Amino acid sequence: MIGCLVAGALCAGPATAQELTGTLKNIKETGAITLGYRDSSIPFSYLDDNQKPIGYAMDICYKIVDAVKKELKLDKLEIKLNPVTSSTRIPLLANGTIDLECGSTTNNAERQKQISYTNTHFLTASRYVTKKASKINSIDDLKGKSVVSTAGTTNIKQLTEANAARGLNINIIPAKDHAEAFLMVETDRAVAFVMDDILLASLVAGSKAPGDYVISKDAFSKPEPYGIMLRKDDPAFKKVVDAATAALYTSSEGQKIYDKWFTQKIPPKGLNLNSPISAELKNQFAKPSDSPDPDSYK
Numbered sequence: 001m002i003g004c005l006v007a008g009a010l011c012a013g014p015a016t017a018q019e020l021t022g023t024l025k026n027i028k029e030t031g032a033i034t035l036g037y038r039d040s041s042i043p044f045s046y047l048d049d050n051q052k053p054i055g056y057a058m059d060i061c062y063k064i065v066d067a068v069k070k071e072l073k074l075d076k077l078e079i080k081l082n083p084v085t086s087s088t089r090i091p092l093l094a095n096g097t098i099d100l101e102c103g104s105t106t107n108n109a110e111r112q113k114q115i116s117y118t119n120t121h122f123l124t125a126s127r128y129v130t131k132k133a134s135k136i137n138s139i140d141d142l143k144g145k146s147v148v149s150t151a152g153t154t155n156i157k158q159l160t161e162a163n164a165a166r167g168l169n170i171n172i173i174p175a176k177d178h179a180e181a182f183l184m185v186e187t188d189r190a191v192a193f194v195m196d197d198i199l200l201a202s203l204v205a206g207s208k209a210p211g212d213y214v215i216s217k218d219a220f221s222k223p224e225p226y227g228i229m230l231r232k233d234d235p236a237f238k239k240v241v242d243a244a245t246a247a248l249y250t251s252s253e254g255q256k257i258y259d260k261w262f263t264q265k266i267p268p269k270g271l272n273l274n275s276p277i278s279a280e281l282k283n284q285f286a287k288p289s290d291s292p293d294p295d296s297y298k
Contacts, residue, residue: 020072020236021234021236022231022234022236022237023099023230023231023234023236023237024068024071024072024236024237024240026096026099027068027072027077027099028072028074031074031076031077031078032077032078032079032080033065033068033077033078033079033080033099033100034079034080034081034082034097034098034099034100035053035058035061035065035079035080035081035082035098035099035100035101035102036082036083036084036089036092036093036097036098036100036101036102036103037053037055037058037081037082037083037084037102037103038053038083038084038085038102038103038104038177039053039083039177039179040177040178040179041055041057041103041104041178041199041202042055042199042202042203042206042266042271043055043056043202043261043262043266043273044056044057044058044102044103044104044122044199044226044261045057045058045102045103045104048267048268049267049268053081053102054267055102055261056121056122056257056258056260056261056262057102057103057104057121057226057228058102059257059260059261060102060121060228060245060248060257061100061102061228062079063244063245063248064100064118064228064240064241064244064245065077065079066244067240067241067243067244067247068240068241068244071240082097082098084098084101084103085152085176085177086150086151086152086153086177087151087152087176088152089101089103089105089152089229090111090114090115090229093115093229093230093231094114094115094231094232096231099230099231099237100228100229100230100241101228101229101230102228104122104124104196104198104199104226105117105226105227105228105229106124106153106154106196106224106225106226107120107224107225107226107227107290107291107292108154108224108292109292109293111229111292112232112292114232115229115230115231115232116229116230116231116232116233116234116238116290117225117227117228117229117230117290117292118227118228118230118238118241118242118245118290119227119242119245119246119249119284119288119289119290120225120226120227120281120284120288120289120290120291121226121227121228121245121249122198122225122226122281123223123224123225123226123278123280123281123284124196124197124198124199124223124224124226125196125197125219125220125221125222125223125224126154126155126158126194126195126196126197126219126220126221126224127194127195127196127197127200127215127216127217127218127219127220128142128147128192128193128194128195128200128215128216128218128220129182129185129192129193129195129200129203129204129213129214129215129216130185130191130192130193130213130214130216131185131188131191131212131213131214132211132212132213132214133212134191134192136191136192136216138216138218139162139166139168139216139218139220140166140168142168142170142191142192143168143169143170144168144169144170144171145170145171145190145191145192146170146171146173146189146190146191147159147170147171147172147173147190147191147192147193147194148172148173148174148175148181148184148185148189148190148192148193148194149172149173149174149175149181149193149194149195150174150175150176150177150178150181150195151174151175151176153195154221154224155194155195155196155220156172156174156194158194158220158221159172159194159220160172162220173189173190178195178199178203179203181193181195182203182207185213186207186208194220196224197215197219198273198275200215201215201273201275202271202273205271205272205273206269206271221294222294222295223280223294224294225284225291225292225294227290228241228245242288242290245288246288249284249285249288250285250286250288254285255277255285258277258281259277261273262274262275262276262277263275263276
């Protein structure tokens with residue numbers, strides 16, 4: 001009898017260890033995974049002419065979906081798409097509406113108190129775009145001016161902190177999304193738009209008169225990492241997601257996906273951002289990490 005009990009315990013052990021929890025359990029039970037996407041974060045996550053979400057971060061998320069499907073041994077896995085904004089992305093992730101946030105989201109220590117990130121897929125710095133005619137040459141030149149940034153982003157927080165620290169008396173205008181913010185500069189309702197430099201480059205490239213604009217050399221931040229967000233305290237799901245992104249970034253396919261969106265013409269307008277991969281990001285791809293520390297990317 002004791003032998004049977006021991007054998008039973010040994011047999012029960014692996015089954016218990018393999019029981020699904022959290023996000024993986026929900027995906028297995030529903031046969032679906034939900035991706036959060038942005039509508040104007042070119043080239044990371046945005047809508048094409050058919051209103052379909054596409055972009056660099058979307059391609060990465062689809063690779064993660066493939067890994068989840070394989071991990072759960074599913075013949076098919078439905079992919080649901082849910083729009084998010086800078087303000088709604090964390091709440092919608094936390095409440096279970098979305099399972100992954102596929103966009104241009106900065107990974108920082110403050111956010112990591114609420115949610116988790118997978119390995120870094122891009123490095124950026126917070127700068128501003130202005131019209132050349134405005135003759136704004138430094139952050140200090142923004143003194144007393146109206147400056148826009150997108151609500152719910154680290155950028156508007158950095159702008160607010162710089163405004164207070166330097167006594168610039170800037171009129172800070174929050175916009176609902178990047179497209180609205182850039183339009184305010186286009187229509188002279190704001191003299192500058194503070195945002196991640198790569199997103200500013202995308203907006204300028206897609207504007208009616210790209211030559212009218214200049215992106216600042218002055219930055220509000222050190223280089224900051226972008227990562228795909230997932231729910232906090234879900235180690236089983238994070239393990240699958242981290243393994244999938246690490247495998248992608250350390251392979252030649254990681255460079256190919258990067259080049260597809262940053263060095264070649266992209267839909268729907270055939271823009272080319274002409275932004276080859278940086279040495280810092282190459283190093284990051286070689287040694288994938290979810291660290292929010294800017295100094296770790298030097």
